[in-house]
Every structure is written in C-alpha cells, then in structure tokens.
Amino acid sequence: MREITYRQAVNEALAEELERDPNVFLMGEEVAEYHGAYKVSQGLLERFGPKRIIDTPISENGFAGLGVGAAMVGLRPIIEFMTFSFSLVAFDQVVNNAPNMFMMSGGQFNIPITFRGPNGPAHQLAATHSHATENLYASVPGLKVCTPATPRDAKGLLKTAVRDDNPVLVLEAELLYSSKGMVEPPDEELLIPLGEAQVKREGSDVSVICYAQTVSLALAAAQQLEEENISAEIIDLRSIKPLDEKAIFDSVAKTHRVVIVEQDRPFCGVGAEVCYRIQKNIFDALDAPILRVSQEDVPMPYNERLEKFVLPNADKLMSAVKKVCYA
Amino acid sequence: MQRDDQRDEVEMLALMLLIRRFEERASQQYQAQKIGGFCHLYIGQEAVAVGAVAATRPDDYIITAYRDHGHALARGTSANACMAELFGKETGCSRGLGGSMHFFDKTNHMYGGHAIVGAHVPLAAGMAFASKYLGEDRVTLCFFGDGAINQGSFHEALNLIALYKLPAVLICENNLFAMGTSVKRSTSLKQIVDRAEGYDIPGDILDGMNFREVRDKLAEIIISIRKDSHPAFVEVRTYRYRGHSMSDPASYRTKDELEKYRLDDPIIRLRAQLTREGRLTNEEFDSIDKKAKETVLAAVKFAEQSPELPVEGVYDYVYANSVAAGVSFAKSGGPAADTAATIG
Numbered sequence: 001m002r003e004i005t006y007r008q009a010v011n012e013a014l015a016e017e018l019e020r021d022p023n024v025f026l027m028g029e030e031v032a033e034y035h036g037a038y039k040v041s042q043g044l045l046e047r048f049g050p051k052r053i054i055d056t057p058i059s060e061n062g063f064a065g066l067g068v069g070a071a072m073v074g075l076r077p078i079i080e081f082m083t084f085s086f087s088l089v090a091f092d093q094v095v096n097n098a099p100n101m102f103m104m105s106g107g108q109f110n111i112p113i114t115f116r117g118p119n120g121p122a123h124q125l126a127a128t129h130s131h132a133t134e135n136l137y138a139s140v141p142g143l144k145v146c147t148p149a150t151p152r153d154a155k156g157l158l159k160t161a162v163r164d165d166n167p168v169l170v171l172e173a174e175l176l177y178s179s180k181g182m183v184e185p186p187d188e189e190l191l192i193p194l195g196e197a198q199v200k201r202e203g204s205d206v207s208v209i210c211y212a213q214t215v216s217l218a219l220a221a222a223q224q225l226e227e228e229n230i231s232a233e234i235i236d237l238r239s240i241k242p243l244d245e246k247a248i249f250d251s252v253a254k255t256h257r258v259v260i261v262e263q264d265r266p267f268c269g270v271g272a273e274v275c276y277r278i279q280k281n282i283f284d285a286l287d288a289p290i291l292r293v294s295q296e297d298v299p300m301p302y303n304e305r306l307e308k309f310v311l312p313n314a315d316k317l318m319s320a321v322k323k324v325c326y327a
Numbered sequence: 328m329q330r331d332d333q334r335d336e337v338e339m340l341a342l343m344l345l346i347r348r349f350e351e352r353a354s355q356q357y358q359a360q361k362i363g364g365f366c367h368l369y370i371g372q373e374a375v376a377v378g379a380v381a382a383t384r385p386d387d388y389i390i391t392a393y394r395d396h397g398h399a400l401a402r403g404t405s406a407n408a409c410m411a412e413l414f415g416k417e418t419g420c421s422r423g424l425g426g427s428m429h430f431f432d433k434t435n436h437m438y439g440g441h442a443i444v445g446a447h448v449p450l451a452a453g454m455a456f457a458s459k460y461l462g463e464d465r466v467t468l469c470f471f472g473d474g475a476i477n478q479g480s481f482h483e484a485l486n487l488i489a490l491y492k493l494p495a496v497l498i499c500e501n502n503l504f505a506m507g508t509s510v511k512r513s514t515s516l517k518q519i520v521d522r523a524e525g526y527d528i529p530g531d532i533l534d535g536m537n538f539r540e541v542r543d544k545l546a547e548i549i550i551s552i553r554k555d556s557h558p559a560f561v562e563v564r565t566y567r568y569r570g571h572s573m574s575d576p577a578s579y580r581t582k583d584e585l586e587k588y589r590l591d592d593p594i595i596r597l598r599a600q601l602t603r604e605g606r607l608t609n610e611e612f613d614s615i616d617k618k619a620k621e622t623v624l625a626a627v628k629f630a631e632q633s634p635e636l637p638v639e640g641v642y643d644y645v646y647a648n649s650v651a652a653g654v655s656f657a658k659s660g661g662p663a664a665d666t667a668a669t670i671g
Binding site: 025051056057059061062063064065066067068069070071072073074075077092093096097101102103104105106107108109110112141142144165166 | 388390419420421422423424425429431432433438439440441443446447448449450451452453454455456457458460461479480483484486487490643644645646647648
C-alpha cells in the first residue's frame, strides 16, 4: 500500500483499463490536451495517443450519445463529464438511451459505458454547478451508480465500472480530488464490486449511513461523539445502485438507531429510499425514528455562509445523532 | 443502370411491395386493437429505405427513427418478426419489449428504431466512430425525418461527425411534415440540405419516389466513404400517404397534394421502369404482389399464435450480466419490486 491522491487513483484506473483493453477509450471536454479540467487525465494523451484520449467540443448530449452508439457496436467508452451538473444537458442520452437499450431491443444491445466526473456541491459554485445527481440517476432502472469517497474506492470502483456490461455512473467529487489515502500498488489488480458498502468505523450506539463527500463528515463527527460517549458506526454505501441492503440491515440490527447523511437534496433523496427499506425490513430493530441530514430544499446559493447553511454539516449531523440517541 | 454488385431490382421491388402490404395490414390490425401504443406507417416512403439498403453491404450499420418498419423489413428482418413485435410477442424482433417504434435486429445490423426525435443521431455518430476506431470500412446509414433537423442532438452530432470525419451518411427523409407541422412552419432554411453546409458536410437532394436515384447516388457516396472516411448528407424528398401516426387524420394537408404524390408512387414508378425495359411482366408483378400479401397474412397468423414473455421475465432485460467484473447481477427474484430494484 502507498498513499496517493484521489486524482491519481482515478488516473491510475483509467490508465490501467486503457492498457488492458484496446476497446476502451476516454472522451470528454478537455480530457486530452488540457489533461482534464481537474487534471485527472494527466499524461494519458501522451501515453495512449489522440485516437483513444479524445477532446470534444462542448456538446454533452452529442458526445454522451456518441459513447452510447459506440458501446452498441462493441467499444467500451469512458465518457467524462466536466461535472455531473453538465450531464443534465445530456440527460436524454444518459437516461433515455443508455439504460433503455437493453430492454427495448429485447436483450440484443447492452451498453457497456462508463460516465464519470465530479458530482455534487463543491465550493461556492452556486446553483447551476452544484448538483448532486445521485438520486436522479439511481432512480433510473438500467443504470448503476457509485460514489467513491476514498482514493482506493475511486480506483477500484472505476475499474469495475469500465468492465461492467451496463451503463455505470462513477460520481467523483471535486473536493475529494486532492484528498489522500492508501491504495494497493499498481501491480496489484484492484477491483471493488459495485453494491458493496463498507463499515468505515465500528460502533454500537447509532448507524451513520453516508457516502461520497459526507463520509469524512461522518468520520469526524464519530470522533467527536466518542468524546461524548456515543459510539457511532459509520457505513459508507460506496454504491447507491445496486444498494448493499445487507450491510445496512446488519448495522441497524446492532445499533437500533440510524442517521443518514447524504449530499443530495431531501425530497426523494437517496436517504428517503434507504429509510424506506430499513423500516420495511427491520422495523422491529429500530429504537428511534430514522433521521436524515441532507441539503436544504433550495437551489444552491453562492454566498459562502448561506452555502454552508444549505449543505449537510457537522452541527446538523451531531444534533441528529443526539436526537436519535435521546442524548 | 443496374450494376453487377447491386441486388436484383425485381427483388427490390418485391421488398417495397412487402413493406407496403405489411403496413396496410399493420394499419388494419391496429384498428382491430391487436397492436398497441403508437404506430407510424411508412407507406409512400418505401423507395428510401429499400434504395438505401440496396446500396449497402449487409454489414453496414443502419439506424433510424420511430417510423422504422420499412427499414427493418428492407434490411432483412422477417415480416413474422416485425408483425410479432407489433403484437408484443416474444417472437418479435425486440421480443415484444420495444414495439412499433423500437425495432432492433442485431443479426441484420439494424440498430433501432429510436423514438426520441433526433436522439439517435449521436448514436449514429458513435457507431461510425467505432468503425473508424476499429479500422473497418463499414458505413453507418442514419435515417431521420425533417422534424429532427431542428433538435439540438442532431446539431451536436453533425458537428462531431464532421469534426472527426466519421463514415456516416445522414439521410433526411423529408416527407414535408413533422407530425402536423410543415417544414415551412418549422425550419428557417429554404431547403433542408443547407443544414449540411453549416457543418461542411457535402449534401445532395434526391427524389425519394425514385428507387434508382436513391440507390445510385447512395452507392456512389458509400464507395467514396469506404475509400476515405467522411460524412455525407442527403435530403431525400418523399411523402407519407398516411397521417403521422394511426391517430392522425392528416387534416393539415389537402387531398390534391396527397393525390399528386400518389400518382408519383415509388412502387408504380419502379414497376413501370422494369416493365418498359422488358424485365417484368404484369403476371410477374401480380405474382410478386400476391406473395407479399400472403407473407404478411402469414405474419399476422404467426404473431397471433406466438407466446408473450412471462411477466417475471421482465427482470431479465434490465441489466446484462457482468461476468467480466466478477459481479453477478443476474435475474432477480420475480415481481417483488423492492428486492428486484435492490439487486438491479
């Protein structure tokens, strides 16, 4: 194991998959000559050439659809969205073409495509550039959605996504690109299955279910809660769809209390689905109502203080945990 | 002139007749409520799909919009599989899961059947991209209507196709109406082919009622593309005799206009050409037509007698298994919605 950044981890995953399979190519805005808007594709153009690392014009609908078409005839495209806020311009391709093709062709055409890029609020990017899209996409049958929170997961989930025979969205996060973490050395194949959550920290009093940018928030809170004699178990979902129900239920059966901290919005958010499944399946295990911490139900303001208020934060999380623990 | 490498024109006439008779019967079956959803008929436009297919190799890629019955039949999908699809049966070309607007046939390189206007033009770009990427000399034929040319996806795709010099022929079947809106009311151009000029793609206007003109011009274009990958655009002027879909009486146009086009019918025209040249007798034509009608009637019977997919089979068509990733998302356990959604 060695310590690398999330950015390097994504870069390694891309390079390894490009190296392994000649039918894999990377396409998107500024991925080649500019090395990626967030420098994720640094060095790939030099290594794999312009045939496989392809700059596009600003045409998300066009190049996302190009990827789907290429996937129909045997290639395995990796389509980068500069941010998933821009994927909304390509919504028709991601939602109507990629995941529907298998069904409407009677199983003749599966679409092995990876859509990836940063997702969710970053810092003061305001309403148009701060979308957390995981609940939108996870609601679409035929899509798979993962949300790596660590460099190791970023690498392992992306490599799995590229090898998957279905459309997979790998939702990275701008604020995580420079974060560091331990990852297996490059000569060791790292594949992390979709649909496997991870217990980031064991605890006995409350299950805090989180993913992506809220994982570090939850871990920091757990530290603080420990000082107040509350033992929090931290579950990183890693994949939103498929969802690892077992990991969730196992934890809840142990702690009997749940707080879901998610980076998306409250109405029809990821937490709403998780909450439904918990109460449906292990209602009797619960000692308190499930609480959710998410964004406020408003478009993202630019003002730094207001943005902070809108985002899930440590104060909201701490207070939710204490509430379910009746502390 | 018919070249040696082109399929027999009588055979092509038979294909056009098959499409015509198929659509007539589909219309009847729709009215009898054997066919659900939306159903858009190709009657009047047969020379476009058949002329284009006559200019291709069987392994060239074909992709089209929702008025797709003619393209599938022209490509070689059987009348049985097409009719069964309309009936929603398991023996349909998309196993009854796509319906009229989503005909797919991988074996015959027919890549759909796409029902969001213009949304398949980027897919065509991707298919052509793949051919070039893999060093193949296949050509992608992308059909769309005059309504598609004002859609953003169309413009984005044309730019990408031109920018990457992709081997694609963009075939605009201009039947003068996008649903009920005439080209004059939808498009700022004097002629549709001028759209191509905006992307530096060579463009031509073809008479879509003339099988030979469609075939010959496209054959010429395809030969040029195979030699050196590039895109091309053709505006094929044609006409649909029926309304936009089965529910449309087409009251936005005059009887005179329809009659004018009917007199210029593509089937009558090719028949007259062949007869004049002594290559087709009236008896032979009648026999071809009779066979087409019989084939279609047999297709209706086939569709009626075919089974439907069992309801729990629906979960088999959400995700392809991911063996390569070492993760199985195999069939989930039937219609217990929650569980199924978790797995897939």
